[in-house]
Amino acid sequence: MKLRILTYILFLTTIPAIAKITVATSLTDFASIANSIGGDRVDAFAIAKPTSNPHSVEVLPSYMVKVARARVYVKVGLGLDGWADQIISGSRNTNISVMDASQGIEVLEKPTGKVDASMGDVHPEGNPHYWLDPANAVMIAQNIYRALLAVDPDGSSYYQQRLSIFRNDAKVKSATLKKQMAPLANKAIFTYHSSWPYLPRLLVCELSES
Amino acid sequence: MQRKFILLSLAVAMTAFAGVSNPDISLIGQVRSDWTNDPLSTDQYRPTLGLGEVELVAQSALNPYADGTFVLSIGDEGIEVEEGYIDLNRALPLGFALKAGKFRAPFGKLNAMHPHAYSFLQTPHLLDPEQGLLPGEESYDDVALELSELFPGIGTLAPQLSVAVQQGALFRTGQDTSVSEENFDPKISETHPSFLVHSSNGFEWGDFIVGDIGFSWAHGMNNVEANTNTHIWGTDLKVKIQLAEETRLTLQGEGLYRQERVASWDGDSYSFQNQDRKGFVCFADLTRGRLNIGSLYEQTSGVNSNSVLDRSVKGFAGFSLMEETTLFRLGVERRWVEGVHPVNTASMQILFSMGPHRPHQF
Numbered sequence: 001m002k003l004r005i006l007t008y009i010l011f012l013t014t015i016p017a018i019a020k021i022t023v024a025t026s027l028t029d030f031a032s033i034a035n036s037i038g039g040d041r042v043d044a045f046a047i048a049k050p051t052s053n054p055h056s057v058e059v060l061p062s063y064m065v066k067v068a069r070a071r072v073y074v075k076v077g078l079g080l081d082g083w084a085d086q087i088i089s090g091s092r093n094t095n096i097s098v099m100d101a102s103q104g105i106e107v108l109e110k111p112t113g114k115v116d117a118s119m120g121d122v123h124p125e126g127n128p129h130y131w132l133d134p135a136n137a138v139m140i141a142q143n144i145y146r147a148l149l150a151v152d153p154d155g156s157s158y159y160q161q162r163l164s165i166f167r168n169d170a171k172v173k174s175a176t177l178k179k180q181m182a183p184l185a186n187k188a189i190f191t192y193h194s195s196w197p198y199l200p201r202l203l204v205c206e207l208s209e210s
Numbered sequence: 211m212q213r214k215f216i217l218l219s220l221a222v223a224m225t226a227f228a229g230v231s232n233p234d235i236s237l238i239g240q241v242r243s244d245w246t247n248d249p250l251s252t253d254q255y256r257p258t259l260g261l262g263e264v265e266l267v268a269q270s271a272l273n274p275y276a277d278g279t280f281v282l283s284i285g286d287e288g289i290e291v292e293e294g295y296i297d298l299n300r301a302l303p304l305g306f307a308l309k310a311g312k313f314r315a316p317f318g319k320l321n322a323m324h325p326h327a328y329s330f331l332q333t334p335h336l337l338d339p340e341q342g343l344l345p346g347e348e349s350y351d352d353v354a355l356e357l358s359e360l361f362p363g364i365g366t367l368a369p370q371l372s373v374a375v376q377q378g379a380l381f382r383t384g385q386d387t388s389v390s391e392e393n394f395d396p397k398i399s400e401t402h403p404s405f406l407v408h409s410s411n412g413f414e415w416g417d418f419i420v421g422d423i424g425f426s427w428a429h430g431m432n433n434v435e436a437n438t439n440t441h442i443w444g445t446d447l448k449v450k451i452q453l454a455e456e457t458r459l460t461l462q463g464e465g466l467y468r469q470e471r472v473a474s475w476d477g478d479s480y481s482f483q484n485q486d487r488k489g490f491v492c493f494a495d496l497t498r499g500r501l502n503i504g505s506l507y508e509q510t511s512g513v514n515s516n517s518v519l520d521r522s523v524k525g526f527a528g529f530s531l532m533e534e535t536t537l538f539r540l541g542v543e544r545r546w547v548e549g550v551h552p553v554n555t556a557s558m559q560i561l562f563s564m565g566p567h568r569p570h571q572f
Contacts, residue, residue, distance in 0.1 A: 049417060051455060056533070058450075060420055060572045061368035061412030064360055068305060089277065092305045092360060117535060117564075 021152050023144075024070035026081040027054055029131050030101060034074060034144050037162050041155045042148065047087060055121075059086045067091035072147050077102035080128035099147040101140045105130045108197050121194075133198035134174040141166045233270030233278070236565025238326055240264075248553040265292070265326065267565075275301035279313075281324070293351065309356040309374075314349055316372060316408045317426045318446040318464045320491070321350050329460065329502055330526035331541035331559050334491040336466060336508050341520070343466045343489055343510065344442065345380035345404075345430065352376040352404070366414035371407070378404035381430025381440050383472065404430030412572065421449040422572060436473030436480045443467045448572070456499045463492035485513050493524075503527045512548070520547045537561040 023044040025031040034044035045066065048057045054076070067073060068091040075084050077100035088098060107126035115124045130136045145163045149156055189196070240262045248254060263285040272278045281293035295311025302308060316322045321344060325333045335341055337349065344350040358372035379401045410424040426444040431437070446464040453459055467488045473480040489510030496503055509521035522545035529538045539559040546552050 051417075058420075058572055060414070061360070061370055061410065061422065062363070062366045062414050062420075065363050065368040065412075068360060068362070089299050090360070092299055092302075092307050094300050120532070 021072065021148065022070045023072045023074060023148075024067045025074040026057075026076050026084050027131070029137075030074045030076065030140065030144075033137060033141050033166070034072075034148075036166050037141055037144050037159055038148055038155075039158065039162050041152065041158060047084070048081075054080055057081070057083045059083055059090065061090075063087045064090040064092075067096070068093045070096055071151050072096065073098045074144060074147065075100050076128055076131070078107065078125040078128035078130070079123045097147060097151055099143060101143045102128070102130060103143050104139050105136055109194070127194060127197050129195045130198050132196060134170050134177065136198060138167055138170050141170075233268040233280075234566045236267045236563060238265040238267070238561065238563045240326065240562075241560045243558045244555065245557075246553065246555040248555070249551070265324065272296065275299075305360055307358050307360075309358070310354070312351060312353045313356075314351040315354070315374070315376070315406055315428070316356075316410075317344065317350055317406060317428055317442070318424065318444045318466075319422070319448055319462070320446075320464060326561055326563075329495045329497070329504065329528065330493065330506060330524065331528075331539040331557050332524060332526075332543055332555070334506065334508050335520060335522060335545070336464070336489045336491045336510060341489070341510055343468050343487055345428075345440075347380075350380065350428075352378070352380050354406070356406075363411075368412035370410045370412075372409075374406040374408075376404045376406060376430075378402050378430050380404070381432050383432040400434040402431040402434045404428060418452040419449065420572065421447070423447050432470060433473045436475075436482075438471040438473045438482065440468065440470035442469075450572070454498075458497050460495040460497070460504075461492075462495075463490060465490040487511055487513055489520075495526075500530045500532075501528070518548070520545070522546065534563055536563075 020043040021038065021041060023031070023034045023038065023042055025034055025044060025046045027048050028046040028050050031044040031046040034042060038044060047063050047066070048054050064087055067087050070091075070093065073084065073088055073096055075081055075098060088096065107130065109123075110126035111119070111122060111124060115122055131140060141163055145159050148159050152159075189199075241259070242262050243257055243259045244253070245257045246254060263283045266280075266282040266284060268280045270278055275298060277297045277299065279293060279295055279297070280291070283290050283292045291312065293311070293313045295309055295313045298308040298310075314322050314324070320328070320334065321337055337344060339346045339348065339350070346352070354374045354376040356372050356374035358370060361369045361371070363369050381404050382401055406426070406428045408424065408426045410422055412420070412422045414420050424444075424446045426442075426446070428440075428442045428444075430440050432440045444464060444466045446462075448460065448462040451459045451461075465488070467486070469486040470484075472483050472485055474483070487510065489508065491506065491508035493506035494504050504526055506524040506526065507522070509518045511517065512519035522543055524541060524543045526539065526541045528540070530536065531538070537560070539557075539561065541555075541557045541559075543555045543557075544552055545555070
């Protein structure tokens with residue numbers, strides 16, 4: 001009996017050592033970056049499904065239950081995922097660290113002057129689809145790295161190492177993409193929604209919206 | 211001088227604080243037109259046009275631990291505080307949340323929502339307090355203290371349980387006007403706290419189906435002196451199926467069962483009677499992009515009777531010009547009440563909303 005209790009206590013004390021840090025993100029791209037930086041120490045998941053419209057995600061109770069277990073929440077920010085606040089608040093998680101991944105991003109299409117609803121689907125803080133530029137992915141990764149460091153300082157060198165790998169991978173990938181998309185340079189790309197203004201910086205192409 | 215300085219300092223401090231405490235304010239208006247052939251209506255065969263109640267909503271985080279909400283309705287009868295409550299979501303240990311104030315009781319799904327958030331235009335008769343199934347004058351909303359807990363579910367199951375202590379006056383049976391003055395029972399105006407327990411269980415089934423099944427129970431004293439009680443049981447189900455990227459089908463239903471012991475005072479003593487009533491509402495709503503179309507059926511039974519006393523079929527359609535800022539709605543209804551000729555009603559509504567819109571919870 002004593003041995004069983006001792007085993008149980010030992011098991012409980014080892015849990016913190018093996019427990020991963022749960023990171024919730026609004027979008028799948030951010031979860032992917034969080035997993036890249038966090039590696040084995042992190043378990044990241046996204047709230048919105050890849051097919052969801054990120055502007056309007058319905059607040060489900062199951063999302064709150066998932067976020068209740070998270071240590072970090074990565075928001076897109078710039079007014080895109082206002083629904084995330086309701087999920088975070090509904091999760092009653094007092095231990096969660098909320099991080100806005102748009103920090104440090106060079107925001108495009110930031111309206112100047114008076115902004116009102118007659119302008120339609122306007123984002124007063126600027127276009128929030130910044131993650132569609134690989135250069136910004138590095139900035140997002142850095143922000144996630146800082147958020148992880150704050151909640152898990154023991155993993156500092158591990159996260160630093162993975163951030164360096166991510167930076168290099170993004171650099172290589174950007175170069176490859178530029179090469180692959182070179183034939184499209186100076187061609188017009190037609191989009192349904194203003195989701196891609198960050199892309200032409202990489203592709204040097206012209207963008208038209210519906 | 212010192213007093214002036216303190217006042218000035220306070221004013222400066224308040225101004226600085228206002229920057230972070232200004233609430234999100236939204237105003238919701240609704241232009242509505244109705245036509246009916248109801249012989250009991252003063253507007254039979256005559257279309258009406260009016261600006262219904264205007265709703266003013268103010269919401270804000272009060273501090274890192276709590277949010278505050280006020281919902282005022284402005285209508286012909288003046289300004290009324292429909293809801294006013296504080297939500298302590300991030301202050302209590304073990305994931306508990308406390309809601310205190312006046313708010314729509316989470317009895318089922320529909321009562322907890324404001325009618326403008328329904329996908330149809332005409333509020334189900336089942337929820338109409340005149341039907342006598344739910345307490346309240348316009349909806350079941352009471353001053354209450356509600357403690358709720360979100361439990362860790364298995365898989366995608368999200369069970370939530372809330373327990374509320376309410377003021378209880380809504381359960382009080384009105385004094386029968388036929389009772390003479392000498393037989394008037396003054397103690398009938400006494401109230402006793404009522405209780406509400408609600409459980410909701412959200413679930414996800416694969417990538418395309420989400421739902422929630424709920425159970426509710428409310429208990430209140432309808433006559434404190436006679437010690438007679440009212441119990442209301444309810445169950446609700448909502449399932450949303452994503453049929454295509456922009457197309458989804460919502461199937462939803464609620465059932466209510468009310469059981470009570472009613473006391474009648476004849477001047478000397480009480481006589482007692484057991485009563486029960488039941489009813490349900492169900493609807494299907496197909497939404498594609500900015501359009502939605504659907505139909506609703508509901509029925510209620512008579513007192514102590516299994517036969518249907520009141521039933522109605524509705525058709526509804528809506529178009530949102532841009533999200534929730536401007537909605538156009540149409541609704542038609544055919545209602546059968548036992549012993550009365552069927553009544554047809556047609557309604558049209560333009561709903562417009564100014565200010566920030568918080569996403570509706572499932």
